[in-house]
Amino acid sequence: MSRLIYLDNAATTRVKDDVLQQMLPYFTQSYGNPSSVYGFAQEARAAVEKARTRAAELIGATPHEIYFTSGGSEADNWALKSVVKTYAAKGKHIITSKIEHSAILKTCEKLHNEGVEITYLDVDENGKISLEELSNAIREDTILISIMTANNEVGTLQPIKEIGRIAHEKGVLFHTDAVQAYGHIPIDVNEFNIDLLSASGHKLHGPKGVGILYVRTGTQIGSFIDGGAQERGRRAGTINTPGIVGMGAAALYAKENLIKAKEQQESLRDYFIKKVLSDIPYTKLNGHVSDRLPGNLNFTFSFASGESLIILLDQAGICASSGSACASGSTSPSHVLTAMGLSEKQAGSSVRFSLSDETTKEEIDITVEELKRIVTKLRGMSLEYKNFLNDGLQSK
Numbered sequence: 441m442s443r444l445i446y447l448d449n450a451a452t453t454r455v456k457d458d459v460l461q462q463m464l465p466y467f468t469q470s471y472g473n474p475s476s477v478y479g480f481a482q483e484a485r486a487a488v489e490k491a492r493t494r495a496a497e498l499i500g501a502t503p504h505e506i507y508f509t510s511g512g513s514e515a516d517n518w519a520l521k522s523v524v525k526t527y528a529a530k531g532k533h534i535i536t537s538k539i540e541h542s543a544i545l546k547t548c549e550k551l552h553n554e555g556v557e558i559t560y561l562d563v564d565e566n567g568k569i570s571l572e573e574l575s576n577a578i579r580e581d582t583i584l585i586s587i588m589t590a591n592n593e594v595g596t597l598q599p600i601k602e603i604g605r606i607a608h609e610k611g612v613l614f615h616t617d618a619v620q621a622y623g624h625i626p627i628d629v630n631e632f633n634i635d636l637l638s639a640s641g642h643k644l645h646g647p648k649g650v651g652i653l654y655v656r657t658g659t660q661i662g663s664f665i666d667g668g669a670q671e672r673g674r675r676a677g678t679i680n681t682p683g684i685v686g687m688g689a690a691a692l693y694a695k696e697n698l699i700k701a702k703e704q705q706e707s708l709r710d711y712f713i714k715k716v717l718s719d720i721p722y723t724k725l726n727g728h729v730s731d732r733l734p735g736n737l738n739f740t741f742s743f744a745s746g747e748s749l750i751i752l753l754d755q756a757g758i759c760a761s762s763g764s765a766c767a768s769g770s771t772s773p774s775h776v777l778t779a780m781g782l783s784e785k786q787a788g789s790s791v792r793f794s795l796s797d798e799t800t801k802e803e804i805d806i807t808v809e810e811l812k813r814i815v816t817k818l819r820g821m822s823l824e825y826k827n828f829l830n831d832g833l834q835s836k
Contacts, residue, residue, distance in 0.1 A: 447793040459689040470487065498692075510651065511640045519653060582612050600634070625698075705734035726780065
């Protein structure tokens with residue numbers, strides 16, 4: 441393969457060279473256990489606390505509000521399960537949406553089996569919830585609203601600030617899965633009235649296997665892993681020092697370059713959208729046209745299998761996906777796209793592309809040309825497409 445065009449940054453990103461360099465000493469030089477008391481180990485402890493500060497500053501939080509986890513899925517699980525346990529005296533009702541990540545939906549399913557009532561909000565054709573429906577769904581026994589900041593499949597941004605306002609006016613905790621948004625769009629947990637927030641390092645050029653749970657001061661949560669005093673007694677286990685250092689470095693890089701990277705990706709994203717929709721007929725953009733992540737695009741290519749598209753793109757050296765990496769291998773249509781009103785057939789003809797600050801215009805041009813070639817090839821083998829064209833000719 442002469443080249444690799446990587447357009448699946450929503451699944452994971454490349455670790456930045458500088459991020460890796462900051463991590464390396466904590467594997468072989470300052471390798472002490474941060475929980476030990478002697479001076480050598482305190483070098484690692486200081487690095488962890490520096491990373492905690494960096495992770496916090498990216499969202500306007502304070503360091504003591506940040507808890508390190510193994511990633512976004514753990515943070516989601518911790519947030520929901522802990523709130524249910526800690527606030528059981530108030531009630532057992534959670535509000536979420538039908539297009540959340542499986543880490544939220546599967547956790548809600550488990551909690552429902554344990555007696556918790558779950559309200560799943562619908563979304564419109566752009567993937568947005570209704571604030572009126574949200575407000576009407578809140579009850580006296582509602583303890584938590586969990587709505588993602590940005591959807592991982594179609595990139596649609598939710599009205600997080602307004603959701604936070606409604607939640608706090610009603611005295612309900614607000615959690616947001618910000619895994620796709622953290623480090624890519626501005627987020628201020630105080631301005632947006634966010635009580636709990638989940639994020640993951642490998643979505644913003646940090647390492648895999650590390651994430652954070654932000655917990656607003658005064659929000660009561662219990663321990664998630666028992667056995668030791670790490671993370672102020674709430675998450676036992678030896679701290680992943682290199683990973684945490686890497687996440688902190690990635691958070692700092694994102695903070696310093698957020699506006700520039702956002703504008704660059706938005707420009708490429710809009711260019712990509714225009715090229716695809718103008719050059720490839722019978723193609724539809726999924727998600728909100730403007731209220732979307734800077735680098736997330738999802739298209740339905742009618743009369744072409746999304747799975748076949750991804751395979752043929754891969755053979756051309758282009759990495760894309762059909763949606764969440766966590767659902768890879770699933771034969772079911774995307775729950776996100778069907779919730780937005782797409783048919784199973786349309787959902788099965790959809791492909792996600794996700795950019796980064798390392799994506800180039802040349803890569804977009806090459807990708808569009810390959811898409812045109814592959815879609816034309818697949819449609820040429822489709823009896824449904826041929827019948828569609830014949831019907832069109834006969835109607836004239």
